[in-house]
Amino acid sequence: MKETHCLLTIFGATGDLTHRKLLPALYFMEQEKQLKDSFSIICAARKEKSNDQYRKEASDSIRKFSRVKVQDEALSKLLSRIRYQKIEFKNNSYYASLKNLIEEISGIKCSHCERIYYLAVPAEFFGDIITSLKEMGLAGRQESEAYNRIMFEKPFGHDLKSAREMNHAITSVFNESQIYRIDHYMAKELVQNLLVLRFANSIFEPLWNKEYIDHIQITVAETLGVEARGDYYDKAGALRDIIQNHMMQLVSLVAMEEPKKFDIEEIRNQKVKVLKSIKKIAKKDISKIAVKGQYSKGAVGGRDVAAYTEEAEVKKNSRTETYVALKLEIDNKMWKNVPFYLRTGKRLRDRTTEIAIVYKKVPFGLFSKQKPVKNIMVIRVQPYEGITLQFNAKVPGNKVIIDNVDMDFCHECKFGPNSPEAYERLLFDAMNGDQTLFTRWDEVENAWKIIEPLLRDFNDLNPCKYEAGTWGPIEADKLIEKDGRKWIEPKRPSYADQLEK
Ligand SMILES: NC(=O)c1ccc[n+]([C@@H]2O[C@H](COP(=O)([O-])OP(=O)(O)OC[C@H]3O[C@@H](n4cnc5c(N)ncnc54)[C@H](OP(=O)(O)O)[C@@H]3O)[C@@H](O)[C@H]2O)c1
Known part of the structure; x- marks a missing residue:
């Protein structure tokens, strides 16, 4: 992995996907030492929570859903990387607080900060989040320096028309090389x-x-x-x-x-x-x-x-x-x-x-x-x-x-x-x-x-x-x-x- 600071922001961090899949996956990566020391995570969702409250819930989910035996030391290290941020996707003022937190964590002068935004949210919010990230100067078509990537969950649109509209909104802010559309299969x-x-x-x-x-x-x-x-x-x-x-x-x-x-x-x-x-x-x-x-x-x-x-x-x-x-x-x-x-x-x-x-x-x-x-x-x-x-x-x-x-x-x-x-x-x-x-x-x-x-x-x-x-x-x-x-009737091998x- 390149020696750059990496900041992952998960939108929808109190949701089912984050708790069942993303947090346990991040835990595994921590245990396997795949995360750099400078790696940080912002977990953003609508509910009001303290950092400690969120870390406790994250810890419970990791213990429940991890596919490997959880080691206390690795778990504490992962939790220490997490900060919780309340956000209301359709309310711009929350993005100002998010920006402050991002800049506090990554350091505003950090020129090698790779940011990944993971949208673990219903697709109807994709457009609001992207537009707000752009307006706040947190995202844009960049190939170097502060390199922003964005990850989307399926479904990508509800039909051809809405998928095209959604793609248009995304590509007006991100290059194709910055866009990670997930099909976990x-x-x-x-x-x-x-x-x-x-x-x-x-x-x-x-x-x-x-x-x-x-x-x-x-x-x-x-x-x-x-x-x-x-x-x-x-x-x-x-x-x-x-x-x-x-x-x-x-x-x-x-x-x-x-x-x-x-x-x-x-x-x-x-x-x-x-x-x-x-x-x-x-x-x-x-x-x-x-x-x-x-x-x-x-x-x-x-x-x-x-x-x-x-x-x-x-x-x-x-x-x-x-x-x-x-x-x-x-x-x-x-x-x-x-x-x-x-x-x-x-x-x-x-x-x-x-x-x-x-x-x-x-x-x-x-x-x-x-x-x-x-x-x-x-x-x-x-x-x-x-x-x-x-x-x-x-x-x-x-x-x-x-x-x-x-x-x-x-x-x-x-x-x-x-x-x-x-x-x-x-x-x-x-x-x-x-x-x-x-x-x-x-x-x-x-x-x-x-x-x-x-x-x-x-x-x-x-x-x-x-x-x-x-x-x-x-x-x-x-x-x-x-x-x-x-x-063909599926059978047990x-x-x-x-x-x-
Ligand atoms: N769950 C899965 O196994 C799975 C699998 C494949 C794809 N997906 C896709 O992944 C995405 C997330 O799924 P999910 O099952 O995790 O959904 P979910 O359990 O309903 O979680 C939605 C998340 O979005 C937040 N949220 C909703 N409206 C908000 C708003 N107006 N402002 C701020 N936060 C808001 C919720 O925060 P609060 O809880 O704080 O309200 C929650 O954290 C969806 O697009 C889904 O189709 C999910």
């Missing part, structure tokens, strides 16, 4: 591993195209409902919450062509090329390629759970989708006629994020009587990070009987349990000015363009109901089955028990 180890898997293995790379691949399935399944975020979720829905960002990132990484070099802009260019090649969704086709679902009551993990419309802060007559199944086609040479089936939902049977590459059947019929299955490679992003390759093998004995067997790569068994958590990696990279895992504006814009027709259509559509604790509505099964295919011991 990008920081997951198995997502980063995708490029290595594809481009560093001659057994996979030549087969990664329409000649050998029948179709691709991507599943992002949650067992959770909306928890305490009913108000946010009811306005967002699964299209905005998962498909527009996380799933479009996964599609572009799976489908992109090999970048000429391992260079951030080159990788982003290839990802954007994929997004631009996704076939435009025509209104007349929506009912054939998309399913909108919403959970009704049921049981998840042996526990009875309420219907979506009974959740706190959700409208009783809400039509918001908690489930989406979608068939996409990529109109280029590499993927012609290879469908990408996506599905995501809340209150599903199991929690999993996985990508299944389903290969074509062998062209010859030597063993056709024995009914060999299609080869499938499952890339498990979470939980049980790893890769499973399913292939056909002969069952021992005199007769030729074929069974399908799994070859498992368990990430944690091989590399240990201490892979960086997504927010540790994202904060570390932002502090180091590395934008590789962050989303460039044209990625966000093109992802919105893809789902825009669905957003409009879904607005007027009643959702198909599915029982909580199942894999989604029956209509989603029909969507894939009419193409002669089936959803052979090493799951070993990890849970």
Whole structure:
């Protein structure tokens, strides 16, 4: 890390994200000695609090949510870096106090002070905060000296129009090189591993195209409902919450062509090329390629759970989708006629994020009587990070009987349990000015363009109901089955028990 003073200001520091993710991530970085002595943190939010009060709450959250055993010495050191600042996002006078604190901490004459602003706040406040930072002289398009960076949480906009407006407001104050749009899926180890898997293995790379691949399935399944975020979720829905960002990132990484070099802009260019090649969704086709679902009551993990419309802060007559199944086609040479089936939902049977590459059947019929299955490679992003390759093998004995067997790569068994958590990696990279895992504006814009027709259509559509604790509505099964295919039931890998011991 460069020897400069670094000041992180977190807006929304009393919120769920800060307490569950950011503070524990900062603690881990402290324990790992990744923070320089001169590093400081300002935690800003609306509630009135003393420094001591905030540090006590931060300490409780770190102890509760840290993924590593908390050491008192490292915790005290981290807490000593924190100052609390009351702020009202829409009231300019509070920014004057914030400016005083920033200057007091960094030293007004400090010419090498890197400032990072982390907006862990609802998106409706992005514009107010940026404008006030600019007016106070706390932010601007700078490439050197006091280098300001800004980090944003998803969702980036509510639709294409609002995303463009938001981006316009941001880029009038910051250069693209100062903007860090977070999609925390990008920081997951198995997502980063995708490029290595594809481009560093001659057994996979030549087969990664329409000649050998029948179709691709991507599943992002949650067992959770909306928890305490009913108000946010009811306005967002699964299209905005998962498909527009996380799933479009996964599609572009799976489908992109090999970048000429391992260079951030080159990788982003290839990802954007994929997004631009996704076939435009025509209104007349929506009912054939998309399913909108919403959970009704049921049981998840042996526990009875309420219907979506009974959740706190959700409208009783809400039509918001908690489930989406979608068939996409990529109109280029590499993927012609290879469908990408996506599905995501809340209150599903199991929690999993996985990508299944389903290969074509062998062209010859030597063993056709024995009914060999299609080869499938499952890339498990979470939980049980790893890769499973399913292939056909002969069952021992005199007769030729074929069974399908799994070859498992368990990430944690091989590399240990201490892979960086997504927010540790994202904060570390932002502090180091590395934008590789962050989303460039044209990625966000093109992802919105893809789902825009669905957003409009879904607005007027009643959702198909599915029982909580199942894999989604029956209509989603029909969507894939009419193409002669089936959803691949996520399964526990052979090493799951070993990890849970
Ligand atoms: N939570 C997650 O797991 C998660 C995951 C991915 C993305 N995100 C995104 O991250 C952002 C924050 O989410 P969150 O769940 O942490 O939200 P949250 O729990 O509602 O926290 C919102 C924060 O903003 C502050 N705030 C709200 N209105 C304010 C105002 N007018 N002036 C000053 N402060 C104000 C609140 O301060 P007070 O408490 O003092 O009022 C609180 O600190 C959102 O954009 C969300 O979509 C969250």
